[in-house]
Each structure stands twice: as structure tokens, then as C-alpha cells.
Amino acid sequence: MKLLTKTTLYFLLIMLPVFTAGAFFLYNRFNKEIKHETDEELLNDQLEWVRYLDTTSAGNPVFRISTPEFNIRPVDAPVQRKPRLTTVDIYQEPEDTYAPFRQLSQVITVRDQHYELIIRKSLIEKDDLVKNIIHVMLLAFGGLLVFALVSNWLISRKIWKPFYRSLDQIQQLQLNKLAKVIFEQTPTYEFNQLNSSLTSMTARMYQDYLNMKELTEDAAHEMQTPLAIAQSKLELLLQDESLTAAQQRNILLSYDELQRLSRLNHSLLLLAKIENRQFPVSAPLKLAAVIRKYLQLFEELIAEKQLTINSQLDEESEWPLHPALADLLISNLLGNAIKYNYAGGEITLLLTARSLQISNTSELAAIPADQLYQRFKKQQDTYSNSNGLGLAIVKKMADSYQLTLTYLHTGNVHQFTVTLP
Template identity: 35%
Template sequence: MKLLTRTTLIFLFYASVVAGAGTFVYYSLINKLYYAYVDRTLSRRKLRVEKAMRLYLHSPADLAYWHQLDHNVEFVPLRHLPPRRADRLSVRPMYNELTGKSQPYRQLASAVTFQGRPYELQIRLSLFDTQQLLLRIVLAGGVLFGLLVLGLFGLQFALNRRLWQPFYALLDQLHKYKLNRSQPVTLPETRIREFQELQDAVQLLLRQNQRVYRRQKEFTENAAHEIQTPLAILHTQLDLLVQAPGLTEEQATHIEGIMSVTHRLTHLTKSLLLLAQLDSKLFFATEIVDVAAVVRTQVAHLREQIAVRNLTVETDIADSVPLCVHRGLLEVLVSNLLVNAIRHNLPGGRLRILVTTEVLVVENTGRPESLQEAGLFNRFQKSTDSPAESVGLGLALVLQICTNCGLPLRYSYQEPGIHRQQVLLQ
């Protein structure tokens, strides 16, 4: 989830809670204020009724006549006056003859005396229209509050998108950045100090990475030249020495051992240099390569090794499997997978090769246990039964190439003693 989306959701949640709680508090406050207003109105009317009782009413019939004129004023006879004559306020449902429905009324009840007789004066005020008015007021307030929240939310979203534009521009440039290309990474003009500091930090980091990259690239190129050239000369001199006249059998045996070590050292050097290039994320130009054709070529190159170990080869290779990849890396990948399956196979075992548009599979018979926990793809990881010429970098190179090319690599073990390497091509 993006940072802007997360902060927006937090603001939205906070605004929703405040809106809900605010609407409830607003309704409660308006309701309380209105009831206080109604109660003051009833108290003033009570004073006017008491004044009228003293000045204009002369008999109980006048009280009944007043109630007929105004149903909201009623005199209820009492047997005796209550000990406490404080006014009582309550909400009372009553039938309304005009609407034909029961409606809530706010009622003030007070004990009074008229011509020496106790009465309970009941003054009422309808709350029906009042409640609808309150709901409309609260609804209007809620709508205004909601519009305010939505407006603030939209304004915050628009401002954030505009203020964060330099960050997204920098992020887009970093996505397109290639270490092997000295392309500048700059932020648009901004007066925000944090983004300016971010730009300075990114520029410093990229300069340091460029410097390290150039030094490592120079070292790799120098190592490739300075190490491989002496090895090639040594190998040539040994070939000449083998062909020299008068060479004894014992001398030939020693020279053959030296040549074997030289060949192993040459292979080790090439593998280490390729690993260094892959680790440095050097740029490898890609092209459309036929995986099926590469596999067929590599199998043909390894026919002699397959025959020496008397292996049964089963192939199921599609006619054409195009893939956008660096040809040299793909050849190393296929070669190392096949060589590993041949070296660690059982004498007279089986080698199965499957190539489809979706996957490259290499299966071989081997020791009856899974190798997943044995550091299968670690560098210089060699089993006890590995041949002497193995340098322990084959599968490490395979994993690094797959990672560099974005091709998932899977290992699985199946009974009895079937080891499978899978490279997903899509």
C-alpha cells in the first residue's frame, strides 16, 4: 500500500469517527437547548395562567371552559395538595384530534389552589413538529459537516499529489536507472527541504556506487586478461613439452597432471569472473534465442561424457522455444545443468531432458536422498562423491544466471533417487 493511500485512509477513518460522534453530540446539544427553551416557555405560560386565575376566573366552570378553548391547559382536581409543590416536567404522549394520532407533548404539572380547592395545573406543548425540526437541523448540520470533511479530504489528496510529485519523479528515474550508464538523476525544482535532502543523498549514493562499479569492472577486466593469458601460455608450453622428443613415461605422467590442474584452474577462473560480473549486475545485451536449439547443441557437445558414463538419454525437446535472453548466459546455464546432471549421475543411469515453451527440465538419477538441505546452490559446495575436476561453482552459476535473467529455478527430489532441476521460461 502506498504511503499516500495509507495516510489518506487514516485521515478518512478519523474524519468518519469525528463525523459520527460529532453528529450525535450535535443532536444531543440541540435537543437539550430546545428542551430548555420549551421548559422556559411553559414556565412563563404557567405564570400567565396563575395571573388569569386570580384576575379573570370566578368558578370551576371557568376552568373547564378554558380547557375547552385550549386543550393544552387543563385543571385536574386533587383531594389535597401534595407536600412538595415543585413543578414537574415530563414528556407525555397524547391523542391529537386534528391529526388523529398519538403525539409526544412536553408537560409542566404544578399544584395550585383555586377558591380554596386544590388542582393540578397541566400545561402542554406539542413536540411533534419540534422533533421533525430537530432532525432536519441535525441532518443539515451533518450534511454540512460531511461536505466539510469531504472537501478537506479532497484538498488534502490534491495537495499531497502535488507536493509529492518530486518524490514520484525521482522514483521513476531510479526505476529506469542503469548502473552501467552514467545518466544523471535529478529532481524537479522544489522548495521542500526534505525532498532536496533526499536528492542530495541519492546523488551521493549513486556517485559512490558508480565509483565502486567502475573499480570492480576494471578489476574484472584486468583479472580476465592478467590471469587467463598466463594460463593460456602455460597450457601451450605444456602441449609443446608433451610433443618434445625423448619424453619419458614418468615425465609424461607429471605433465598430464599439471595440464589437468591447469585446465581446472582455467575453468575456475572463467567461472569466478562470470560470477563477479553477475554479482555486479553488469549489463548483458539480450536477443531472441532459441532455447531448444541451444539445448540440442549442448547435448551434442557432451555426447562423449554421456557415453563414458554409459547413460541413457531421454529427450523431449520442442521444435522452437524463443526467449529474450543473453545467448552466452543461456549457453552457460544449459551447459552447467547438463554437466552437473552427468557428473552426479549413476554409472548406467538415466538423463532426461524436457524443453517446452514454459519450462526447461533436467532430471538425473543419483543418490537416494534430497539435496535441498545440503546447500545445493552454495558456491564451492561439493559432495563427497563429486569428481576431482568439479570446482563446485556449476549450480551457483546456474542460480545467479537465473536470478539475473529473471528465470525462476526450482529443485525437487522424487523417489527413487530422481533429482530434478526446473527453469521456468515464463
Template identity: 65%
Template structure:
């Protein structure tokens, strides 16, 4: 669903409200003008009738029967009874000069003159008045249209000026980067509501920034404080393993403890790495060539590949600069390639494809498909038989993708586990 900007939405709503109001106002004025013109014409007809009645009442002629027949005045004898009240109505009559039916207002009444009943009909042409009404409506529509345009444009400029502090605050929020170790300042505005908003934003960003600093310090302190005792403990265990007086059972237990300690060290390292990625402590400064990174780790894993007798197929473009921090590019490739080797079976296959914006690695494995809900979640891979794993490798890859707008996806097809990264 396409969403409109607030200013556009306000203008559209304003138009939706004002157009019916202006239209109703135009119709009202039209009918009002039309009614007034008809009323004035009817008054003229009544006055003309009074003048004719005075004239006919005082006329001295030998023949008491009158007969007049013109388009605007008719007086003809009739047997109809005298009418106390005249009748007014609109009629259309043919006019030779216009060669068309023309509108008239008509007054008719049966009167008595010298004892003889006559049908008196007076008419007034409405052509000029209709033209006048059309001209008035034309001018009125132009005035209303101009007024509407002026109001809409004025409203748009006023609204844009009023909402400018909001958009400035919005731009500052969009440009906010916690890793730059600075807090934005949202200034005072002439509008009370925007001042309240900016004050709330200042408080919120200050809290977020302080939480970020605390988290960053905790991450750095944990990395230092935890790795040191782990390294010391690991060193002590290695010394114990060299003691010839230990029994085989003791050596076995110490060896298992050492392995778990190494696993704990890797877990600590990976959790700290995830925290650093989430805190955006790896700013994007350059584009590492993914071709060189893949070649480097193929060389580093060469012994493992040879040990399992894996068949490696590659299709790589000569250069593929990706929008990644160099250290995270190494981690992404080493995790994906390491998993493809580690969980493969002897004499299995690995296929690597690299284009300018897509990296795909697929591998055979005796392990089943990873459920879509679990594939990138932390600590979920052990449930599927992935031994000696802390379940963070793919989670780290996914988090790297999210931080640098790289889409990471997983498929299982024809016995192959396929991971794809697209930028």
C-alpha cells in the same frame, strides 16, 4: 499480507480519526439543539402559567370552583397541598389528527385560587419542534457529510501533490540500470525532507555507480592479466611433456600440474563469468531458441554420450524462445547437460523435456542426492564426490536464472537428479 500505498493509508487513518470526531460532533449538536428547544418550550410554559395565574387571580365569578380540561390546559380542584415550585417533564399523548402518540412538554403545579387548591397543568406540543429538530439534523448531516468528503478529497489531492517528488525519485531508482553506465540525477524539490532524501540518493547512487565501474574494470583487467600467464604456463608445460629426457615420475608430475592449471584456468573463467552476470554485463537483447541450443550441445557432446553409451530421451517443442542473453543460454544448457553426462554412469539415462516456458533435464547417477542447502552454492559439490569440479557450474546456472527471472530448482526422485528451469 497485502500492503497499502502510503497515500491510501494516510487517507484511511484520516477517515478513522475524522469519522468519530464528526460523529461525536453530530451527537453533541443534536443534544444541544434538543436541549435548547426544550428550554425554550419550558420558558413558554412558565410564561403561559404566569398569564393564567394573573387571569385567575383577577377573575370575578360567583362560583369559586373552576374546572378546565383541554389537552393543552387543565385546571381541576384537588386536595393536594399547594406546591411552591412547578414541575416540568416530557409526556406523550394521543392526538386524533395524527392518530398516534405525540410528544408534549408538560408543566404541573398545585396552586391556590380564592382559598381553593387546584391542579394546574399546561402542555406544549413538540411535534413541530421535533420536525424542526429533524430538519436541522438532516441539514447538519448533509453539511457534515459534504464537509467530510471535501476534506478527504482535498487531503488526498494535497497529499498526492506533496508526495509526487517522492514517487518521481522512486521511479528513477526502479529504472536504474548500472550497465548503461549512467547515474540518475534526483532534482531539488520545494520540500526540505525530500531534498535531503534526493541528496542522499544522489550520493549513494554516485558511489554505487563508481563501485560498479571499478568492479567492471577489475573484472576486465583480471580476465586479461590472469589468462595470459595461465596460457603461457600451460604452453610451457606442454613443451616439457614433449621432452624425451624426462623420467616417468617427472612426466606424471608435469601432467598433474597441467591438469590443475587447466582447472585453475576454468575456475578463473567461471569466477569472471559470475562477476559479469552479477554486474549485468549481459543485457537482454533477443530471445534465443532453446530448442536449437539443446540440439547444438547434444551434437557437441555426441562423442562423450557415445563413449558412455548413454540413453538419451528428448521431448522438445519445435521452438522455445526464452528471455535470455544468447551466450548465457549456451552456458546454462551446456552446464546442465555437461553435468548430466559427466556424473552419469555407463549405459545410464538422460531425459530432456522442453516446453515453451519449462526446461527439465534428469539423469541417473551413482552419486547421492545433493543437499538442498548446497546444491547451488559455490565450491560445495566436491564434498559429495564430484571430482574434477570447481563447484561453480550450478552456481552459474542459478545466477543466470536470478538475473533473468528464471526459476531454477533441483529434485532427487527415484534415483534421478532432476533440474528444472521455468520462466
């Protein structure tokens, strides 16, 4: 969930109970105020009626009035010092319903005779007034809530814009372009602190990248030169006819190990370059052409083992890979499929718009999952010329360029699948 959405939801969760509580408070307050005003009116009416009754004769028709709003009748109950105020529901025949009334009742004395005086005032219109006021206030509260939410969202979006711009820059970072990364100054202190830290961090990363790149380049130059000299010297020694068979065999073994060391050095440097993303992708390439190129390069090995090649290639499939990495991917996977196959076996190549699948028959067992991409782990001791870095390099390349590499073993078939994100 995005930060802006989360902030808006929290604001909504806080404001809804506040507005609801405010609406209930105002409703109760209005009811109390209306009842208070109605009670004051009833008390004034009761005072006027008492004064009037004190001036009338006992035979006045007023003592026989009985209506929903006014009623007076003789009683034997004692005189009440204070009137009693209550809310009652009175049946209304025309509407066939009960209507709320505010009622004042009190036992009074008129010419030594006790009477119960009841005065009522209808609350229908006042209740309607309260409901109308509440509806208006709810609409106002709802509008205010929507306005507050929209305003909060717009303001937060504007305030957080510098953060999202910095985030976009971080997501698009490439090691070989770190020197050009500049985080903008903003009016917000905290964002300036964040951008300052990011600028410092990217500067250190770029310096580390340059140091590592320099190291790999120096290592490639410094190590390959003495290795090449040692190999040439051994080649000269092998041409010396005075050497015994045992001496020639020892020199030949040393020459083979130097070649293996040279390949190992090349593979380690290649791994370092892949990890440092020193193979930028300028344009997608058609992988089918690369596959066909290596099928031709490995043609003699394929013929020697009498392998059957089954290929189904999407000629328009374009992959976001550097040409050197595409060569690395195909040469390693196809080379392994040939190397670990048996005579008369099969290799199946399936290239689609989103995936590459290379399968080969083999008499060798499945590769253990914990050793599949482990560096310097030879998959089979039979092949002494392997340095154990082929699949490790392919895996590192896949991880660095967001490709998915999977392995499946079924029966006597080993299958590697590379999938685009």
C-alpha cells in the same frame, strides 16, 4: 498497502468518530434549546393564565376546562413556589399513538382556593424540525467528509508524486546505467534531501561497479597470460625425450592442475560479471535453438555413453537472457546430466513457454540441500576435474535475473527445473 491508501484510511478512522460525536452533540444541543424555548413559552403562558384567573369569578367556565393542552382543577395540596417542568407522552386518539408534550404543572391560589394548573405544549412539530435539521446536517457532514477524503487523497497524491517517480527510477536501476540516473528537484525539502541522498548513493554504487568491473577485466588479462605461458612451457617440456617416465608424469599432473586453475579463474570471473549484471538483455532469445546447439556439441559424449535423449521443446519459447548466459545455463545443466549419467542412461529435456526441465538418470545419491549450490563443493569426489562452481554459477545467474531454480531427486533420476518469473 500503499502509503496514500494508508493515510486516507487513518484520516477516515479519525474523522468518523469526530463527525459522529459532533452529530450527537448538535442533536442534544438542539433538543436542549428547543426544550428551553418551550419552557419559556409555558412560563409566559402560565403567567398570563394566573393574571387572568385572578380577575375571574369562581363560577367562570374556565375552571372546568380539561384539554390535553390546558387543565385546571381544585386540589388540597400546598401551594408550590415554582412550577414543575417535565416531558410527558400523551395519547392521541386520531393517530392512535403517543405524542411528546412539554408540561408545566404548579399548585396556585385563586381567591383562597388551591388549584393545580397544568399547561402543555406539543413537541411533535419541534421534534420533526429537529429531525429535519439533523438529516440536513448529516447530509452536510457526509458531504464534508467525502469532500475532505477526496481532497486529502488528491492533495496527497500530488504531493507524493515526486517520491513515486524516484521510487520508479530506483526500481528500474541497472548497474551499467547508473551514471545516467538523475533525480529531479522538487518543491518539497524532504524529497530533495531524499533525492540528494539517492544521487550520492547511486554515484558511489556506480563507482564501486566500475572498480569491480576493472578488477575482473584486469584479473582476466593478468592471470590468463601467465597461465597460458606456463602451460605452453609445460607442453614443450613434455616433448623433451630425455625426461624419465616419472618426470613426464609429474609434468603432466602439473599441466592438468594449471588447466584446472585456468578454468577456476574463468569461472570466478564469470561469477563476478554475473553479480555485477554485466550481461544486459537486449532482446529475448529462443532457448530451443541453444539446446539443439549443445546437443550437437555434446553428440560425441552422448554417443560414447550410449545415452537416450528424450526431448520435447517449444520452438517459440523466448527467454529474457543474454546469449552468453543462455549458453552457460544449458552447457552446465546438460553437461552435468551427461557427466553424472551411467552408460545406457536417459536424459529428458522439456521446454515450455515458462519453464525448462532437464532430467537424467544416475547411480549417484541425491545432492544434499545444504551443499547443492555451495561454491567449491564437488558433488562427487569421482570427478576430479570439477571445480565445484558449475551449479553455483547457474544459481547466481538465476537469482540475478529473477529465475527460479529447483532440484528434485526421485529414485535414480536427478531433475533441475528453471522457471521464468
